[in-house]
Amino acid sequence: MKKIISYVLILSMIATMLVGCGQTNNEMDKQNNEVNEEVPSTSETVKFKAGTYVGEAEGMKGPIKVEVTVAEEKITDVKVLEHVDSERLFNFANESIPAAIVENQSIAVDVVAGATMSSIGIINAVKDALSQTGVDLELLNVKKEKPALVKGEDEYYDVVVAGAGASGLSAAIELGKNEDLNILVLEKMPFTGGSLALSGGLFWTGNGSKYVTEESFTPESLLEWFEMRSETEANAPLVKHIAEIAGETFDYLIDNGAPWDVDSVTETYPDSGIYRFETKRGATLTKFRDDAAGNQAAEFLYNFAKEKGAEIRIDSKVTSLVVEDNVVKGVNVEDSEKEYTVYAKKVILATGGFGNNPKLLKELDPDSATKWPFLAAGSTGDGIEMTRELGVEIVGNGVMAYEALTPKMGYKGEVGSLVWVPELIVNKEGKRFVDETGQSTDIALQTYLQTDDISFGIHDSQGDRVEDFEKGVEMGLIYKADTLEELAEKIGINKENFLATVEKYNATVSNGTEDEFGSILSQMKPPTEAPFYAVPIRACIIGTMPGLKVNENCQVIGANGEPIENLFAAGELMFGNIFNRVYPATGTAVALAIYTGRIAGETANNQIVK
Structure with a gap:
């Protein structure tokens, strides 16, 4: 008969593992080293100014805010107050990191594999809170050794x-x-x-x-x-x-x-x-x-x-x-x-x-x-x-590839998903190169073949995503201009070619003629109303x-x-x-x-x- 054993969700803290969802391996290694840099143990006594403190640091998608409570000689509680990271992955980090910090009385705890950025965000937010307590953070940056693996039964x-x-x-x-x-x-x-x-x-x-x-x-x-x-x-x-x-x-x-x-x-x-x-x-x-x-x-x-x-x-x-x-x-x-x-x-x-x-x-x-x-x-x-x-x-x-805005956002969220919105895409030469109404995977593949592996999605102030475009502008991720000429200058593309491309694209839509790249006429979006936006598009790997x-x-x-x-x-x-x-x-x-x-x-x- 079958063995049915209940599934117990135990988050073991795994150090130095490769992270997905947009973080490169070099970035992950660097941040892990910053978080878990081992410091020789010391006999100096840890002293806090007792109380409750709030700290903040950057997570995967945005700020993480924590509340840390300390007595005079120990950390008694760590609690996450706010975050905007992916709920599922963040929960794995949140179930592990705060408890490990309290249990080990250390900020040198292992990140959770697969939730590395959220883990690092929590740890750094705790550091921010503890820095307000008067403690020497180096005294808390001592890593607890793990026991060696034992041989289990076959x-x-x-x-x-x-x-x-x-x-x-x-x-x-x-x-x-x-x-x-x-x-x-x-x-x-x-x-x-x-x-x-x-x-x-x-x-x-x-x-x-x-x-x-x-x-x-x-x-x-x-x-x-x-x-x-x-x-x-x-x-x-x-x-x-x-x-x-x-x-x-x-x-x-x-x-x-x-x-x-x-x-x-x-x-x-x-x-x-x-x-x-x-x-x-x-x-x-x-x-x-x-x-x-x-x-x-x-x-x-x-x-x-x-x-x-x-x-x-x-x-x-x-x-x-x-x-x-x-x-x-x-x-x-x-x-x-x-x-x-x-x-x-x-x-x-x-x-x-x-x-x-x-x-x-x-x-x-x-x-x-x-x-x-x-x-x-x-x-x-x-x-x-x-x-x-x-x-x-x-x-x-x-590889399987999609368009992406940044390594961390990819194509997700209010701002990251803007890579999917424009239906006019140009390269650094200011020219179109793909059917923008076609498969996203084809757009990503062709983008990677362009100069500097980048393209720009062009959109105007029409539609229901203007608020999201403005958020992207505030974050420094999306370009905005009052004229197409100014937009071309801001994104550093060939202005003459770009203006000719837009003129031809708009004429195709207004005249109802067949598009040279095979775009579906009803889905084409001519940029005609200022202000204008440009979304930098690159390719990200979603699989191999x-x-x-x-x-x-x-x-x-x-x-x-x-x-x-x-x-x-x-x-x-x-x-x-x-x-x-x-x-x-x-x-x-x-x-x-x-x-x-x-x-x-x-x-x-x-x-x-x-």
């Missing part, structure tokens, strides 16, 4: 899934249809959900789904679409397998309470027959691309996987595979206290991409090494590194494509061209088998993660019961 399961993002949880749900399986899901981060929890949560389907009333894709048309978008061949048997199970899988999840809004259906790419759905929360938050939309879907998958009998452990990193004679026997694991081995009949790798691993970016997609990472902190290429010794071929090229070569059943292919016994890969770790060059359309990553997770789980189960 464990045995039918299936081990490495990674609790969309693909890993989908695999667990599929495996859970067999009530006799013991299923263990291991997640290295302090929380589940992976990239899905930080995404907009869009999910596409078709081919027989009862929730798609229009004619939708077939296995053949889906393959043709992927190859058209990628400009190269895809793994045809795998793509067709995905198409065959897509409608059924989507309907199964919806019928079991999945939070996608079946009334929000839209075609994700023109004439593709591929229909996407917002989460119920996302359908009300699309204006600002709120990251809570994907989190709603991640919470459902986690709860459904538990309901189907999976045991899920957080803060549990799979460090390597157990391999004997090229047969995978299990995994080696580390948590905050011990290291141990889990033996299993089947191992499914669902460890995500490598966008937060500069070394792998330079190796597998060097053109993207300078793009801003804006993705899950756990995307460090673990699955690729673990399979090196097995000689697994890496297939695919390129190169990954492990697999067959149509998501079995990992070894150096001999045959499946490696007992080893599967799902999700972003194997996206390069399906698409390349450019992220095909919104909703693709979530859909393929869930579909390939199901395929891996189904195949693993079938092999076990034979």
Whole structure:
């Protein structure tokens, strides 16, 4: 029978881990060092002016305000009063950092992986408050040593899934249809959900789904679409397998309470027959691309996987595979206290991409090494590194990219989401270069190919986002001018070309003629009313494509061209088998993660019961 063990959310404090959502690794290392710089212990007594003090510092998205209470010789309480960071990730930091400061009587506490900027913001706000107490802060900057990891006992399961993002949880749900399986899901981060929890949560389907009333894709048309978008061949048997199970899988999840809004259906790419759905929360938050939309879907998958009998452990990193004679026997694991081995009949790798691993970016997609990472902190290429010794071929090229305003904001929030608003985009030469009404992923790809890797979205004072544009101007992120000539000068582009571009663009709209870049006429927005705004646009990485070569059943292919016994890969770790060059359309990553997770789980189960 299944082992059903309750999920206990314990935030172990993990130092010096790569951070996602827009913070570069160098920035993270620098700030971690500033926060946790170790100072020799001293016998000098800590003395405070007893009372309650308020401090403030910058977090991920804005200021964090804390209240710190001290007695004459100790910190007695730390409480966050205000913040504007992402609620989900901030909560992980807030549940850990204040308690650790009080427990250790130290400001040299470890940040929470995946919530690094929020962690640092809380710590720095506490420092600000404590600086008002008369204490010597250096006396509080002593780091408590961690005990060494102990050797734990070996464990045995039918299936081990490495990674609790969309693909890993989908695999667990599929495996859970067999009530006799013991299923263990291991997640290295302090929380589940992976990239899905930080995404907009869009999910596409078709081919027989009862929730798609229009004619939708077939296995053949889906393959043709992927190859058209990628400009190269895809793994045809795998793509067709995905198409065959897509409608059924989507309907199964919806019928079991999945939070996608079946009334929000839209075609994700023109004439593709591929229909996407917002989460119920996302359908009300699309204006600002709120990251809570994907989190709603991640919470459902986690709860459904538990309901189907999976045991899920957080803060549990799979460090390597157990391999004997090229047969995978299990995994080696580390948590905050011990290291141990889990033996299993089947191992499914669902460890995500490598966008937060500069070394792998330079190796597998060097053109993207300078793009801003804006993705899950756990995307460090673990699955690729673990399979090196097995000689697994890496297939695919390129990264998934969206437009971004800053490394921290990306494309989210009232100001960050302004990158999506303008429908006239120019480069530093003052010229258009892309269909602005097309796919955001294409705009991001083409922006990266422009001079200095930057473009500018041009907008005027019409529409419902003027207040947000003004906020961006106040923050020094958006340009504003009373004339187009002045705007060109402020953003440093070729004025003559720019004015000619705007004139031609406006004439196309007013005359109703076909646009030279194929923009949809009804969506074009001619800038005609002052003041005018310019939004600097760059490309950010939201995921990676190169990954492990697999067959149509998501079995990992070894150096001999045959499946490696007992080893599967799902999700972003194997996206390069399906698409390349450019992220095909919104909703693709979530859909393929869930579909390939199901395929891996189904195949693993079938092999076990034979």
